[in-house]
Amino acid sequence: MKISDLLDIPMLASSRVTAGREGLYRDVYSVNMMDSPDIFEYLKPNELLLTTGYAIKDKPEILTQLVTRMAELGCAGLGIKTKRYLDHIPEEAKEAADRLQFPLLELSLDCALSEALHQLLARIMESRTEEMRYALESHRYFSDILLEGKSLQTILEELARLLSYPVLLVNRSLEPFATSSGFGTAYSSLLQDISNWLPSMLHGARSPSIPLPPGSAVPFSYLLQYPIQTDQSQGYLLSFTNQNPVSTLSLLTLEQAANVISFDLLKRQAVKERSRRYKNDFFGDLVDGLISDKQDLIHRGRRYGLSEQRSYYCVVLKKDAPLRSHNSFSSYSPLLPSDSIRGRTASMKEDLYELVKGEAKASDFSFILFSKNDAVVMLLPVNTLEEAVPDEHQLPERLLASRLKQMIHSLWSQHEVSLSVGVSNTADELSQLPRAYQEALDALQTGLHSQQQRYVQFYHVKELSDLLRMLPQEDLQEFIKETFAHLLFLEDKERGELLKTLRSFLDNHCHIADTAKQLYLHRNTVIYRLDKCEQLTGRSLRLPANSLRFRAAFLMEELLN
Numbered sequence: 001m002k003i004s005d006l007l008d009i010p011m012l013a014s015s016r017v018t019a020g021r022e023g024l025y026r027d028v029y030s031v032n033m034m035d036s037p038d039i040f041e042y043l044k045p046n047e048l049l050l051t052t053g054y055a056i057k058d059k060p061e062i063l064t065q066l067v068t069r070m071a072e073l074g075c076a077g078l079g080i081k082t083k084r085y086l087d088h089i090p091e092e093a094k095e096a097a098d099r100l101q102f103p104l105l106e107l108s109l110d111c112a113l114s115e116a117l118h119q120l121l122a123r124i125m126e127s128r129t130e131e132m133r134y135a136l137e138s139h140r141y142f143s144d145i146l147l148e149g150k151s152l153q154t155i156l157e158e159l160a161r162l163l164s165y166p167v168l169l170v171n172r173s174l175e176p177f178a179t180s181s182g183f184g185t186a187y188s189s190l191l192q193d194i195s196n197w198l199p200s201m202l203h204g205a206r207s208p209s210i211p212l213p214p215g216s217a218v219p220f221s222y223l224l225q226y227p228i229q230t231d232q233s234q235g236y237l238l239s240f241t242n243q244n245p246v247s248t249l250s251l252l253t254l255e256q257a258a259n260v261i262s263f264d265l266l267k268r269q270a271v272k273e274r275s276r277r278y279k280n281d282f283f284g285d286l287v288d289g290l291i292s293d294k295q296d297l298i299h300r301g302r303r304y305g306l307s308e309q310r311s312y313y314c315v316v317l318k319k320d321a322p323l324r325s326h327n328s329f330s331s332y333s334p335l336l337p338s339d340s341i342r343g344r345t346a347s348m349k350e351d352l353y354e355l356v357k358g359e360a361k362a363s364d365f366s367f368i369l370f371s372k373n374d375a376v377v378m379l380l381p382v383n384t385l386e387e388a389v390p391d392e393h394q395l396p397e398r399l400l401a402s403r404l405k406q407m408i409h410s411l412w413s414q415h416e417v418s419l420s421v422g423v424s425n426t427a428d429e430l431s432q433l434p435r436a437y438q439e440a441l442d443a444l445q446t447g448l449h450s451q452q453q454r455y456v457q458f459y460h461v462k463e464l465s466d467l468l469r470m471l472p473q474e475d476l477q478e479f480i481k482e483t484f485a486h487l488l489f490l491e492d493k494e495r496g497e498l499l500k501t502l503r504s505f506l507d508n509h510c511h512i513a514d515t516a517k518q519l520y521l522h523r524n525t526v527i528y529r530l531d532k533c534e535q536l537t538g539r540s541l542r543l544p545a546n547s548l549r550f551r552a553a554f555l556m557e558e559l560l561n
Contacts, residue, residue, distance in 0.1 A: 001028050001127040001248075003048065003077050003103050009123055011116035014108035015079070018089055020097035025245050028076040031120045033113055039066070045074035048120065050113050053086035060086060063093040067102055077103035081111060134249060138256035146264055156180045159257045163239055163250055165220070169228070169261070171235040208254070209246045222246070226258040230266040237261060276371075279304060283370040283377070286430075287314070287437035297430055305368050306379070311428045313385075313400065314436035315378040316444050317356055317408075320418040320453045352376060355415055359407045377437070382426050397423075397458065404456045412454060420447055421456045468552075468559055476556045483553040487536040498536075501529040506551055510541065 004024040006012070017024065029046040035054045043049070049070065056062045063080075070078060078097075082088060089106060097104040107116070145154050152169070160167040160180035167180040210223045220240035228234040237258040243250065282300055291297045298308050349371060356376045360367050366384040370377055385396040404421050411417045422444030424436035439459035446469075447457040468476065481488065487498060501519065505526070508514040516526045530541060539546040 001124055002026065002245075003028055005127070006048075006120055006123055009116070009119040011111050011119050012079075012105070012107070015105050015111060017103060018097075018106040019094035019104040020077070020100065020102040022098075023077070023101035023103045026076045026103065028120075028124060031117055031124070033117055040069055043070060043073050043075055046076050048076045048079065050079045050081075050107070050116060052081045052084055052113065057085040060090050061092070063090055064096050067093050067096045067104065068100065071096075071100040071102040075102075077105060079105035079107050079116075081107040081109070081113065083109045131248060131252060135252045135256055138253050139259060142257050142260040143263075146260065152178055152261060152264060155257060155261060159237075159239070159253065162253050163241070165239050165241050168238040168240075169235065170238060172233050174235070177235060208251055209241075209244070212240075224250070224254055226254050228258055228262050228265065230262055230269055234262070234265050280370050280372070283368075284372055287372065287377070287434050289434040294431065301430065306430065307381075308430055311382040311426045312433065312436065313380040313382060313426060314424040314433065314440045315380060315404070316372075316375050316422045316437070316440040317378070317419050318375040318422075318444060319352065320420050349374070352417070355411060355417060356407075356419075359410055362410070363403045363407050365403065372437075377440075379433070401456050401458070408454050408456070418454055420444060420452065420454060422447070423456065423458045425459055464552075465555060465559060468556055473560065476560055480553050480556055480560075483537065483539075483549055485537045487533060490536075498529055498533055501526060502533050502541075502550065503554055505530060505541070506547060506554070510547065 002024065003026050006028060007015070007017075027046050028048050030044065031048045031050065032042075032044075034042075034049055034051045039049070039055075053060075053063075056066070067078060080086060080089060089104065094104060096102075107113075142155055142158070145158065156167045156169060156178055157180055168176060169178045171177045208224055208226060210225060212221060212223055221242050222240070222244060224239040224241055224246060226237045228237055237254060239254060241250070282304070285291050286297065286301070291300075298306075301307075353369070353371055353376055356378075357369055360369065360378065365378070366381055368379040380400070382396060385400055400423065404423070408419045408421060411419055422440040422442070424439035424443065427433050427436035443457040443459040447455045484499075487495060490498070501515070501521075504518050505512070505515045508518060512523060512526050512530075515521075516523045519526070534540055539549070541547060541550075
């Protein structure tokens with residue numbers, strides 16, 4: 001209720017607004033009486049204060065401080081009974097009230113403050129009761145629409161009719177989700193402009209009414225916003241208006257419509273989560289090799305688009321961790337989260353799933369998507385990639401790699417989500433999908449051990465270097481030290497010459513003549529250096545096991561560097 005709505009009660013009939021008339025739009029939630037000098041500690045926002053001025057009769061200049069302080073706290077106004085303790089209100093206080101648009105009421109001598117307090121509170125309670133009744137009726141009205149089996153679109157249409165302004169529902173990414181028909185017809189061309197300036201306007205917005213930016217193509221002055229909340233933010237219900245200030249009933253109508261929409265979205269979300277859980281459980285069992293009945297696999301997979309006539313790539317996408325040493329991709333596990341963190345983790349998984357799904361659609365993939373642990377898994381039909389290859393000489397794998405790189409680059413540049421990808425060989429039968437899933441995980445693990453981020457790694461049979469990367473760096477360093485032994489403690493120049501000679505000797509299949517030719521050295525110089533290597537390491541170069549050990553040590557040194 002505004003101050004202007006309270007001025008007609010009987011006890012204020014002879015009162016007048018002596019300053020701050022521009023602030024009569026302020027909301028009043030409570031009324032208080034004061035005749036104590038320490039009232040500053042008890043002031044509350046949206047409170048109307050009544051006083052006889054007794055506490056400040058000897059220091060009327062305090063009134064200016066009181067007006068300033070009350071305006072800072074967001075109080076509704078100040079009513080002063082004059083001609084008793086204060087003969088008149090000081091001009092300084094009036095000037096401050098006008099400057100701050102803070103209503104200053106001069107109460108008449110016959111105004112009984114206790115009776116005025118009673119009448120004001122009664123009027124406020126009456127207004128609150130009416131608002132509660134209106135809110136209840138609005139909530140019931142919008143709920144009945146859903147109970148009758150009608151859609152969210154019907155709610156938006158009815159809301160637009162009640163407000164007499166267009167209505168827009170946006171999702172959590174602030175993209176238009178649904179609009180009232182009036183909005184869609186008249187302003188559909190403006191949706192992109194609206195999407196551009198919505199994020200900056202809604203970020204940190206505290207008031208339901210937000211001024212629109214100057215020069216906006218939308219023919220309205222203000223945006224009304226109300227968040228759509230379930231267990232997480234789902235977006236906003238928006239309406240455009242020229243009202244300022246916005247009527248309380250309009251805000252109540254918007255609020256109740258938003259509440260009903262939240263309940264409907266919560267129901268949809270529960271159905272969606274249950275359906276997705278069934279899907280994730282099915283594909284989780286499939287890639288874990290727990291479904292042995294072929295006909296059961298075909299029958300259950302058909303509802304998700306799985307076909308026994310197609311070959312598939314299995315693609316595993318996982319968020320990158322900060323670069324650091326890893327012992328094993330599968331062995332990494334964070335501390336068990338608390339219930340609150342566990343809920344946030346579930347929300348993050350949901351967000352990741354939706355982001356990958358959106359980017360996969362934008363990349364023109366034909367895909368089946370599901371979640372597995374903390375990763376998102378895609379099954380991509382091979383034939384759709386072969387059909388999309390523009391050049392018959394281009395391999396589908398190259399097209400797949402290119403599209404996947406574009407997808408993870410887009411996720412990073414637009415959403416700052418860093419993902420890496422492991423891709424399997426093709427699974428020509430549905431029964432081969434468990435093998436393909438494990439290959440995709442192995443490919444992802446290979447890139448992880450290479451300390452990479454935002455990579456696309458295809459599966460291949462592991463080389464010796466891939467196997468060595470799985471070992472801890474400390475073990476590699478210890479192996480190198482034990483292999484080269486005292487050779488590592490020589491002067492830099494001599495150590496470099498001996499290691500270069502030994503490396504060339506191994507590369508030339510232990511042929512001294514070929515080694516001397518490659519290094520432009522005399523044969524005897526090569527023999528001398530190799531003998532010295534044997535003495536310093538304590539290992540004979542004639543033994544195949546030692547030759548293999550030296551080769552492995554050189555390869556480990558390359559990996560560490």
